[in-house]
Amino acid sequence: MGCNCTKGTRANDNVENDTIINNVNVKEKRRKPNKTSKKKKKKFVSSAKDNNNVGSESEGSGNNNNNNNDSTTLRLLIPIADAKNNDEVVAEKKVHLERKSSRSLFQRRPTTAEVVDNNTGTLQQPMMTRICSISNGERGAQVMAGWPSWLASVAGEAINGWIPRKADSFEKLEKIGQGTYSSVYKARDLETNQLVALKKVRFANTDPDSVRFMAREIIILRRLDHPNVMKLEGLITSRVSGSMYLIFEYMEHDLAGLASTPGVNFSEAQIKYYMKQLLHGLEHCHSRGVLHRDIKGSNLLLDQSNNLKIGDFGLANFYGSHQKQPLTSRVVTLWYRPPELLLGSTDYGVTVDLWSTGCILAELFNGKPIMPGRTEVEQLHKIFKLCGSPSEEYWKKSKLPHATIFKPQQPYKRCVAESFKSLPSSALALVEVLLAVEPNARGTTDSALQSEFFTTKPFASEPSSLPKYQPRKEIDVKARDEEAKRKKGTSSKQNESKQVSKGASAPDANAELLTSIQKREKFNPGEDAARYRIEPLKSGTPQVGNTRYGVSSVNRYGDNVMRGSSRSPRKELRTQRSFVQRGASQLTRFSNSVAARDGSHFAIANPRWLEDSYNSRQNDGDWSQRFLVKPKGYTKHKEYIPGHGEKTERMHCSGPLVSAGGNLNEMLKEHERQIQVAVRKARAGKKTNRDDNG
Numbered sequence: 298m299g300c301n302c303t304k305g306t307r308a309n310d311n312v313e314n315d316t317i318i319n320n321v322n323v324k325e326k327r328r329k330p331n332k333t334s335k336k337k338k339k340k341f342v343s344s345a346k347d348n349n350n351v352g353s354e355s356e357g358s359g360n361n362n363n364n365n366n367d368s369t370t371l372r373l374l375i376p377i378a379d380a381k382n383n384d385e386v387v388a389e390k391k392v393h394l395e396r397k398s399s400r401s402l403f404q405r406r407p408t409t410a411e412v413v414d415n416n417t418g419t420l421q422q423p424m425m426t427r428i429c430s431i432s433n434g435e436r437g438a439q440v441m442a443g444w445p446s447w448l449a450s451v452a453g454e455a456i457n458g459w460i461p462r463k464a465d466s467f468e469k470l471e472k473i474g475q476g477t478y479s480s481v482y483k484a485r486d487l488e489t490n491q492l493v494a495l496k497k498v499r500f501a502n503t504d505p506d507s508v509r510f511m512a513r514e515i516i517i518l519r520r521l522d523h524p525n526v527m528k529l530e531g532l533i534t535s536r537v538s539g540s541m542y543l544i545f546e547y548m549e550h551d552l553a554g555l556a557s558t559p560g561v562n563f564s565e566a567q568i569k570y571y572m573k574q575l576l577h578g579l580e581h582c583h584s585r586g587v588l589h590r591d592i593k594g595s596n597l598l599l600d601q602s603n604n605l606k607i608g609d610f611g612l613a614n615f616y617g618s619h620q621k622q623p624l625t626s627r628v629v630t631l632w633y634r635p636p637e638l639l640l641g642s643t644d645y646g647v648t649v650d651l652w653s654t655g656c657i658l659a660e661l662f663n664g665k666p667i668m669p670g671r672t673e674v675e676q677l678h679k680i681f682k683l684c685g686s687p688s689e690e691y692w693k694k695s696k697l698p699h700a701t702i703f704k705p706q707q708p709y710k711r712c713v714a715e716s717f718k719s720l721p722s723s724a725l726a727l728v729e730v731l732l733a734v735e736p737n738a739r740g741t742t743d744s745a746l747q748s749e750f751f752t753t754k755p756f757a758s759e760p761s762s763l764p765k766y767q768p769r770k771e772i773d774v775k776a777r778d779e780e781a782k783r784k785k786g787t788s789s790k791q792n793e794s795k796q797v798s799k800g801a802s803a804p805d806a807n808a809e810l811l812t813s814i815q816k817r818e819k820f821n822p823g824e825d826a827a828r829y830r831i832e833p834l835k836s837g838t839p840q841v842g843n844t845r846y847g848v849s850s851v852n853r854y855g856d857n858v859m860r861g862s863s864r865s866p867r868k869e870l871r872t873q874r875s876f877v878q879r880g881a882s883q884l885t886r887f888s889n890s891v892a893a894r895d896g897s898h899f900a901i902a903n904p905r906w907l908e909d910s911y912n913s914r915q916n917d918g919d920w921s922q923r924f925l926v927k928p929k930g931y932t933k934h935k936e937y938i939p940g941h942g943e944k945t946e947r948m949h950c951s952g953p954l955v956s957a958g959g960n961l962n963e964m965l966k967e968h969e970r971q972i973q974v975a976v977r978k979a980r981a982g983k984k985t986n987r988d989d990n991g
């Protein structure tokens with residue numbers, strides 16, 4: 298099963314090809330590590346520690362003179378083992394490796410020690426891992442260039458033509474972001490003296506799928522090249538390391554952090570300026586066949602000059618006519634997730650990003666998130682209440698997996714105009730289009746950019762006219778929220794969950810996936826591992842899952858038990874009061890399983906869901922479905938219905954399950970209660986983490 302991100306153009310098709318100034322045979326370039334490199338190594342002690350030896354390798358050839366030559370590329374001719382003649386003798390085959398030794402590119406040359414044996418002049422045997430051996434010339438060259446063999450084997454395209462940077466050429470300054478799958482650090486590039494952001498990604502190098510998943514983000518980033526898209530400047534890793542840092546230009550703000558700064562109020566022209574950049578960035582992504590799938594304020598980064606760049610392509614994927622495999626619907630942060638994804642669509646396109654864009658546009662005027670749902674059920678309800686429910690025709694035509702469960706008996710009336718009557722009319726008109734419940738009515742980035750909002754006065758601000766803000770990021774907002782919560786104490790706990798204030802930080806797209814992280818951390822213990830310690834389940838005690846926005850009970854087997862579980866279908870069915878509840882629990886499961894990045898989570902936590910997915914053949918272009926395993930007891934003969942379990946125990950739905958009235962409220966109340974429990978638990982967990990971290 299080919300990963301879809303390896304299709305299409307080669308990753309380095311879009312890597313700038315600068316003038317080649319130097320051809321160097323690495324045999325002649327061998328040098329002893331110089332003093333400077335040792336000195337630098339010391340500076341990165343902290344990273345070397347958490348980087349599983351990333352910083353422990355010598356810098357080898359040190360700073361070649363070429364390094365200081367701006368806007369030049371060093372081309373290395375590296376002899377590599379002939380793919381056909383796979384012995385140790387070096388064939389005089391040469392591979393070109395690019396190195397742009399300008400201030401803006403960070404890739405480094407390999408050390409000769411890594412490439413050629415000192416005495417014989419033959420190649421060192423590439424380090425093999427459990428994954429597979431290096432079998433062809435290109436991969437061999439990548440290993441020689443300093444890439445770990447497991448990475449070259451599994452994700453060669455992501456590193457094609459690049460040479461890894463060493464951790465010891467950076468000075469780590471502070472942690473600036475914590476995502477579901479990464480920690481982000483502010484650092485200084487000791488070669489260029491520039492500030493950079495180092496995103497440490499979590500994956501398990503013993504797990505090819507997990508590596509490919511990480512590679513997808515890199516491949517996508519390398520395919521994009523636009524002023525409004527974060528550019529991947531390089532990668533830090535080593536042959537002995539199990540971790541990887543992505544190097545980005547350092548950005549002072551993110552839109553979520555900035556928007557929530559007390560006293561910061563954006564003018565209409567300023568909002569236009571940000572929205573314009575967002576749409577231009579998205580237009581570029583879409584034109585390169587990339588869906589971002591996690592557009593939200595904290596992923597829109599701003600530099601000191603107010604240039605906006607779309608960041609975090611961890612959930613991005615390719616789309617288009619070549620994309621035959623269904624996509625996962627478990628993407629996009631809940632508050633910004635379009636209804637078709639909540640209804641289980643696996644065949645979607647650019648319009649998912651446009652929905653999120655509409656949410657952000659309205660939020661910037663509104664001063665706070667417009668639909669802060671806590672569960673998928675609640676999110677969908679909020680959407681229908683604001684944007685109306687889809688037309689009969691749409692329900693019929695779209696055949697969305699959860700349509701039967703969530704189609705309201707009575708259609709909901711749209712009230713966007715009433716809700717946002719304070720918005721300028723041109724802004725409201727654009728919000729109306731972008732927040733169309735039916736995806737096809739949302740238009741394109743291009744049509745949005747042509748809309749009156751951008752073509753009428755006041756025009757988008759000139760960057761020079763905008764104020765310079767104090768650095769403020771989502772992580773600061775989260776810290777502030779935490780602090781405020783602590784101060785407020787327990788008395789206001791209930792109100793908190795009901796109110797969303799200006800600048801409330803959005804849940805992560807994958808906030809529900811702590812279990813998944815835990816699994817990763819098990820493979821790749823690092824400094825953050827303690828934060829996500831896996832607590833052994835106490836046998837016999839049903840527990841509530843530690844998810845932030847969805848709750849599921851965990852049985853003594855450690856499985857997430859959903860109503861209707863195949864373990865004890867009858868008992869489970871008895872506990873169900875209505876189909877509505879079943880629907881809710883079903884979605885709660887999905888809420889827990891936004892695991893677009895790591896479907897392996899399901900193998901642990903959601904066996905039941907696996908059954909559904911396995912059989913629904915929703916082989917996801919995102920790899921999440923690759924992790925699917927046949928459920929225990931699965932036989933070919935049993936018919937599985939996505940979202941409904943085995944046919945034998947399937948409930949036959951004769952009509953809409955959610956009425957616009959009482960049942961839904963009851964269901965939401967139940968969710969509310971479950972959320973309270975989960976929030977309390979999560980808070981207790983966070984406190985422990987804080988204590989652990991001093």
Ligand SMILES: Nc1ncnc2c1ncn2[C@@H]1O[C@H](COP(=O)(O)OP(=O)(O)OP(=O)(O)O)[C@@H](O)[C@H]1O
Nearest residue numbers: 474476477478479481494545547548595609611805
């Ligand atoms: N280039 C950068 N410069 C400065 N800060 C950055 C940069 N890239 C990311 N950050 C900060 O780090 C945070 C987390 O980064 P990112 O969103 O890429 O990680 P993630 O693990 O994918 O997060 P999430 O789980 O929220 O999707 C961002 O919200 C941002 O505040």
